[in-house]
Amino acid sequence: MPADGNGPGKAAFVPFVIPGEQIEASPVETRRGFVRARTERVLAASGERVDPACPYFQRCGGCHYQHINYDAQLRYKAEILQETLRRTAKFDFGRNIQVHASEPWSYRNRSRVRTRHVPDFALGYNRFNSHDLLPVEICPISSPLINQAIAAMRKLGGKGTVPRALHGLQFFSNGDNTTLLVEAYVSKDGTASQRVTSSTRDPGSRGLSSVPAEFQRFAEALHGELPQAAGVVVLSMPPIEDESRQPTSDTMFSEVLHVVGERALLYHAAGHDYRVSGGSFFQTNRFLTNTLIEVVLNGRKGCGAIDLYAGVGLFTAQLARNFDTVLAVEFSPHAFADLRQNVPSNVKCIRSTTEEFLAERGAKLAPDLVVVDPPRAGLGEKTARVLGRMTVPHVTYVSCDPATLARDLRVLLEFNFRVEQVHLVDMFPQTFHLETVVHLAH
Numbered sequence: 001m002p003a004d005g006n007g008p009g010k011a012a013f014v015p016f017v018i019p020g021e022q023i024e025a026s027p028v029e030t031r032r033g034f035v036r037a038r039t040e041r042v043l044a045a046s047g048e049r050v051d052p053a054c055p056y057f058q059r060c061g062g063c064h065y066q067h068i069n070y071d072a073q074l075r076y077k078a079e080i081l082q083e084t085l086r087r088t089a090k091f092d093f094g095r096n097i098q099v100h101a102s103e104p105w106s107y108r109n110r111s112r113v114r115t116r117h118v119p120d121f122a123l124g125y126n127r128f129n130s131h132d133l134l135p136v137e138i139c140p141i142s143s144p145l146i147n148q149a150i151a152a153m154r155k156l157g158g159k160g161t162v163p164r165a166l167h168g169l170q171f172f173s174n175g176d177n178t179t180l181l182v183e184a185y186v187s188k189d190g191t192a193s194q195r196v197t198s199s200t201r202d203p204g205s206r207g208l209s210s211v212p213a214e215f216q217r218f219a220e221a222l223h224g225e226l227p228q229a230a231g232v233v234v235l236s237m238p239p240i241e242d243e244s245r246q247p248t249s250d251t252m253f254s255e256v257l258h259v260v261g262e263r264a265l266l267y268h269a270a271g272h273d274y275r276v277s278g279g280s281f282f283q284t285n286r287f288l289t290n291t292l293i294e295v296v297l298n299g300r301k302g303c304g305a306i307d308l309y310a311g312v313g314l315f316t317a318q319l320a321r322n323f324d325t326v327l328a329v330e331f332s333p334h335a336f337a338d339l340r341q342n343v344p345s346n347v348k349c350i351r352s353t354t355e356e357f358l359a360e361r362g363a364k365l366a367p368d369l370v371v372v373d374p375p376r377a378g379l380g381e382k383t384a385r386v387l388g389r390m391t392v393p394h395v396t397y398v399s400c401d402p403a404t405l406a407r408d409l410r411v412l413l414e415f416n417f418r419v420e421q422v423h424l425v426d427m428f429p430q431t432f433h434l435e436t437v438v439h440l441a442h
Helices: 070-088 144-158 213-225 289-297 316-322 333-342 354-364 381-389 402-414
Strands: 011-013 022-030 034-044 098-100 110-116 122-126 133-135 166-173 180-186 195-197 210-212 229-236 255-261 264-269 272-277 302-308 323-330 347-351 369-372 394-399 418-425 435-441
Touching: 070 098, 070 402, 070 418, 110 144, 122 144, 144 166, 144 180, 144 213, 180 213, 180 264, 210 213, 210 255, 213 229, 213 255, 229 264, 264 289, 272 316, 272 333, 289 316, 289 394, 289 418, 289 435, 302 316, 302 354, 316 323, 316 333, 316 347, 323 333, 333 347, 354 381, 381 402, 394 402, 402 418, 402 435
Parallel strands: 011 034, 098 418, 180 229, 302 323, 302 369, 323 347, 369 394
Antiparallel strands: 022 034, 110 122, 110 166, 122 133, 166 180, 195 210, 229 255, 264 272, 394 435, 418 435
16 A cells, blocks of 8 residues: 555555455554554455355454355364464464364354343444454354353343343253353352352352352243253352453453352263363364364373373373373363362373463473473463473474464473474364464474
8 A cells, every 4th residue: 555656665464354355445554564444345345255254254352254164164273374384483384284173153152141131131242453342142052051051141232131230141051952051250249139048069169159149040940941051150250341252361360259959060072071161261162172182182192191281181081091190281270179079080280370380390201202282372482492402302393372382382492402393283164363382202
């Protein structure tokens, strides 16, 4: 985009456009080095352009690629991953990235929404490039059961049954879409009301039996509208303006205030039943969880393995079948409690941050394999360097952010690791998010 018709141009960032298209656009923000613009009209459309399946697309901030056919989405994501690794990690894997496709719709087993109570009840997601709430009635990338839950919540909200202290919800369905767990988010000081005794069926929720009457009524009403809703877990968390539907650890330090019904559900994956409690993280794509496990394990076997950022033990339980002993490191109190329930006796569970664990014990250990699955922020240079100095022949890095992955890989490559395989596991179709698994060897 020319700056003045004669001088040098500026980069123009225009969302919802496909490479090679001709468009008319108008600027919405001008900076010294770039311009942000919006499309006014598509003059020459790409053959990869399709009609979005969601009525909220381009208004909702959750999806970014619904206007692109799915095969092209995968190709663009592979190119983005390749370019990010080349630019930041100074590593070129050519076109050998192995891509694992998903069902492109109804794949989410976990969706988080915001709520509002005035002037009327609504639930939904952030508007595109905004912290304003966009009310929704459906979410085509979420599972059918989650969409049933959205409809039930809208009905209850219209009746005034939803507690006003509630500012957000997360719906989590099991793998076969038959059971739902609801996390209800409130500010800690916003739950005071008349107390009643909960009819909780989960022995793990002992000590949490005193439940505000409004939440007891809400949980019972929700179960009446949606019998698959097995439980409501009320968690203390301040409102978060910048909601993201990407997997996060936002609830890591949240306090479980109340439980009505079940506190956890069982999620069956790769031949194992995982207990997943309210407040614990679990992978989001119900179609690719088994594939992700298979890609991460990669047929490895040996005497010892370490699973860092172990969560509820998604990979740990599977590693325990192939290795004599496994160390599983997790810091979240919610996930750690589930981890201990989910793994066999040859696993030692350690409650610690990965950073502290590696700083204290990394140099003393010599496992056959280390698996790392950090949050979006990645390992960070200090932790990556400690890992790089360990005596370990194989490291598997699972990442949900190519930028932080590339930054950390650059450090590990300095310690003479080499990249054996790169997998793009498309856990988030219709969005620009992608999951990467990198196998490294010394």
